Amino acid sequence: MPERELKFHIPATSRDSLLQAVAALSPTEHRLLARYYDTPERELAKARVALRLRNEDGQWVQTVKAPGADTLSRQEFNHPRPADSLDISALKGTPQYKTLSQLKDRLRPTYETEVARLAVRIQHQDGIIELAYDRGVLRSGGTELEIHELELELVSGGIPALFRLAEQWQQQYGLILELRSKAERGDTLAALLQNGDPPDLSALIRIRKAGNIRHDSSHDLNSAFQVCIGDCLQQIIRNTAGLAGIDSELATQAQRISLVHQLRVGVRRLRSCWKLFKPWIPADASPEAAELRRYFSLFGEGRDYDIVCHDITPRLIAAGMPPLAMPPTELDDPQRARNLAASAGLQTILLRLLEQSLTAPETDTRRTQETRKAKTGESAAATMVRRLNKWLNQVVQAGERFDILTPEERHDLRKKVKRLRYSFEFSQALLETLHPEEARTLLLGIQRALGELNDLYTAEAFYERLADQAQPPPAAWFAIGWIRAMQSTQIQRVGELFGALAKARPLKP
Template sequence: MLERELKFYVPPHKRAALERRLRKNGATDLLLHACYFDTPEHELAKRKIALRVRKEGELWVQTIKTPGPDELSRIEINHPRPGPTLDLGLYKGTLVEDMLAGLEHPLTLLYETQVHRLVFKMDCDDNEVELAYDQGVIKSGALELPLCELELELVRGEVASLFKLAAQWLRKYGLILDLRSKAERGDALARIATPTGSTNPAAQAAPWPQLFKPRRAGPIVLTSDLSMQQAYQRCATDCMNQIIRNTTLLATTENVEAMGSPHVEYVHQIRVGIRRIRSCWRFFGKWLVLNESQLGKELRNYFSKFGQIRDSDIIHLTIAPRLAAAGMPDSTLPPRADADSTSALAASPQFQSVLLTLLQHLTDAKLALRKPEKTEIKLGKALTKRLNKRIHALGEKGAHFSQFPIEEQHRLRKQVKGLRYSMEFSGTLLAERRLARLREALTTLQHTLGDLNDLYIADDFYQSLIATQPQAHFAVGWLRAMQEQKKAEAQADFIRLRNVGHLKKA
């Protein structure tokens, strides 16, 4: 069967109210104890497969889940069992048998979940949705990870009704969208867990930074047999994952406090994800009708809000230390945005609603070609041609970079980022040697332009301090000198890009 569900983290201050609402609606209690199996090398997890035996009340059920057609869906196969043992013979003659037969190592118990669930079903516009509120722990070895989440699963009807109901509960209870399954978190915990009863103090120290690492852009594999729609979905889905997963980690404040991670990298990766998906829309918008204008406007708004936090981080963590090293007299800087306010922005119902809309946009979209072709579009050829056109235009214009006003330089910087991201989307369809040379040239250029942009941001900031702190004149003078140096470097980098050549299809 195809399981379609949305999952949300429930913030601590909303848990009592949520439980009261569910009990008032007649929710029933259910105790769940699940044992998850994989090889010590995590072969199933690497294929995004989860295999468990779970006690549901007094019954045991063996379940295997495999990836579905989108981020909302999983293929789920259930079998009743007499106890907590696996029976792989249940999959004889199925595709699952072939998947399990290819494992190189034996299956073993890697982690468990113990959950108290409140569950009830409700009608929503002639559709049926099951709500399950889970509180409990994920355990592996000596480590435990608390969980508190609300799952909304479509039992019957249209996906749109699931998102409609989810939006209502999100706003009322401050829910935080979470794409991570219990299996994903359990597998991550199992990778760093120590054996139960270990007395090694270093092993007992909670390694939370490893468990909650920021989610960077993932590898995207496009093949020549994909349609333009399928290629877009793969690229956009990875961008969406980068945005939502980092937002989840930033928004769950007790996790941030528990592991002591700074918010800086989460904010940075959220903004990179937003840039990437906007680049994805512009890149594939040549061929597809994407209807993303309103969603793009809302994402730009939050890109700007997180950008203000990022700019403050740049001043405090990058520019101010460099100025001090250059001999600037002491000055007083306004405080950086604290972790609580940054987390509050990520957790806000307004931003979470935008992210829910983004997920719906990518899982429920009916993508149409902008100009229906008489012959099938050859993916590799089409993407390569579009990339080369942009490379040529940027190389020609950027050769005069230092002559442009700041606004035009900024526009070129955004185009460089867009080109870099679009090249990474298309990378598996491109000849590797050409791609490597252009990637190196673009990376160097992007870093130079990023440094220049930081100098411009700092220039505006320190100019605003001059009236009250005359020593800021030192900063502005130093920043202006560095800007001239970086502009010359950027122009040379653009010329180098122009001379590298063009991409070729693999």
């Protein structure tokens, strides 16, 4: 049967007070010892299936879980067992039986969890929610990871009740929204231990990049929007949790930089998705959208500093720049990004955006499609193609004048290129037409080239500030000269790419 739940990591500073709050609700205490199974080649994990045996207060229960229809949903099938042994035949009739019955290798225990759970059911608005506070360990091969989670599962009622209760607990105790399951975290640990060497636990931090957008054959705009938004939010929330969640203290500097970068990519993709679907689903006007832009900028300040210090400056040193002591700044403090990611403001925004993605107004969307078609005579697909071609033409026309654009105009063009590229990806499977592969490839190349140019502008501004000091370091003038020479080369390269893009075929409705 399907289950819908929200999960949060509990920061160390909130555990005692949250425990007291849960205890005051007269919860039931459970002792849960679970063993998770997979093959040596991780066939179940690759199929996104989790299989476990769990002792629940003395009763063994076999459970198989798999992703559901959306970010919140899980398929779950439970079967009581007389002892701690698997019975795959009990899963006949479930969607996962075929996967389990066709494994190429034998199942074996790969990791286990030992959890003390405090659980209580709460009536909230029109829903009943089971709140569970889990404390314990996740264990594999002698390595243990702590578990400190608060789960809220919707037992009955509507999704808004689940989110309203979750938001209350999140804001009061500084909880971090976490999309990883115990099984996902455990599989990552078990995979690290397979070669027998002492594990590098920083590998528990997984950088979430953009996923492959896949739509079903119905071509329904509302479902397509939810798929696109869902992937964007997965990218944002998972990378935010990587910065602020339970394993965040393990992150290396390089991982932290990548987490911030991919978090911001996720925000750009989300905003591009809102823009693409705006004629039918005007989601970008919410207060959360405006506030998310503010956090995007705050993370961007740290990202700019990382680019200067860890990308451009090493290249300058390799080119012969004199030694330079970088001025101290709070942007160099890794705790800054972690604090931003963990902030109650951002976490509340992410929770609300997740709710909005699951409750898109399908009826209003269909009515909007019908109204637009009645006025224009166009189908939704034709409108989307026309919209993408318009953006493509705007980008090409601006690109033809690239050599005379100001840095600010080039930055604006870069944002339009990103929006167009992401929109191609969002609509690729939705439209009954193939996007010109040449155009998509060129857009990716242009985006990267413009990104490099933007990094050079950022570095130029940084070193110009050093050069404006009363006693400017010689390295500052060296850097400015080298950076401007690189800008000239890059501007020429970008112009050539835009020239090639102008020859690309437009989309056909």
